[in-house]
Amino acid sequence: MKILMTGGTGFIGSALINALDEHEVTVLSRNPAKASQTLGGRINAVASLDQFDNLDGFDAVINLAGEPIINKRWSQQQKKKICHSRWDLTTQLVEKIQAGSQPPHTFISGSAVGIYGNQQDTVIDESFAVSRQVNHDDFAHHVCQRWEEIAMQAGSEKTRVCLLRTGIVLGKHGGALAKMLPPYQLGLGGPIGDGSQYTPWIHLQDMVAAIVFLLETPSADGAFNLTAPQPVTNKVFSQTLAKALRRPHVLFTPAFVLKLALGEASSLLLEGQRAIPHKLETLGFAFRFQSIDVALEDIVAA
Structure with missing residues (x-):
């Protein structure tokens, strides 16, 4: 296949390119x-x-580009950067797809589980009624909902659209885990807030394999949760990471400290979604890393 990719030099994109070595x-x-x-x-x-x-x-076309959402406080300027780095490029891609007579047969575009808002311990698959059950003042939801609306405009009889509602992608050399490892390796890791919020996660290898699976599965269409089948609470995630590193697990980060440091952006860490990949598994995708202990042991040992 001839594939156009955005975000190809990023954490997920560069790993995906390694898996697409038979394609142009x-x-x-x-x-x-x-x-x-x-x-x-x-x-x-x-x-x-x-x-x-x-x-x-x-x-x-595989669209993975976007300003990192958690790196900085959400000032009005940063919010605009987060939004428009996703919306504007996706709009350009959609317009180019629509301009042709023989457009790409597949458009895979990024999103995130943040579209579901804070759903506490409710189990969420792709049938969850986002429009009716989410606080629309939630910034992450707002970003993702508009991003998905734009991407879906590329859909036609000739082009199918797959949306990647991604959880926390785990790998040793990038993403959230790379930032978490240093304090945990020093024995300073621990849960965030009370630790009861769910952490929808996915191993980088499964993330890449799932995107390739969607690319090569003509019947795949619409939104997909790119999350492992067994989401865990932040407390369990934290305990498992400390165990994998063979480090103590006695500290925690109070919610008010995160709110002081990150402001509104702290909601990404203090709230969560118990999202499961129902559509992927129904189509026959098999996760290599289903449980958090196996995933983290693999990453730490790498």
Whole structure:
């Protein structure tokens, strides 16, 4: 397949490219030379979508780009950056898909479980009625809902759209876990708040395999929870990580400390979703890492 990808140099994107070595991948990057160097020359790199009148030359588009949502406090300026880094690029991709007569057969576009809002211990699959049961002042929900609405406009008889409602992607050299490991390795790790909030997680290997599965499964369409079958509470996650590292687990981070440090963005850590991957499993996708203890042991041992 000829595949156009955004976010190809990121944590998930670079791992995905390794799994797509049998395909011809073009990566959209603000710095094509650096992208080619980073990705080992296995890809084509372009600086702008403006060089394409349409995307008829591609079989599929995978859209993973977006400003990190948890790295900084959510000032109004940062909120705009988070939103428009997702919405504007997705709009451009949709317009290019719509402009062609033989568009890509598949458009896979990012989202997150944050679209569900804080649902405490309610088990959530893709049938959850988002529009009726979520606080629409929730910023993460707002970002994801609009992102998905834009992406779905690419859908037609010729193009199917898959939305990746992603949980916390676990890998040793990137994402949230890479930031968590240093304090845990020093014996300073512990749950956040009271630890009762659910943590929907997925091993990086399963994340990549699931995207490839969706790419290669013509019947796959709509939103998919990219989360492991067994979500756990933050307390259980924290205990399991400390055990995998063979470190003590006696401290915790009070909620008010996070709120002081991150402001509104602390909601991503203090709230949660007990999301399960019902649609993926129904289609026949088999998770390699179903339980958090096996996943973290694998990552720590890597």
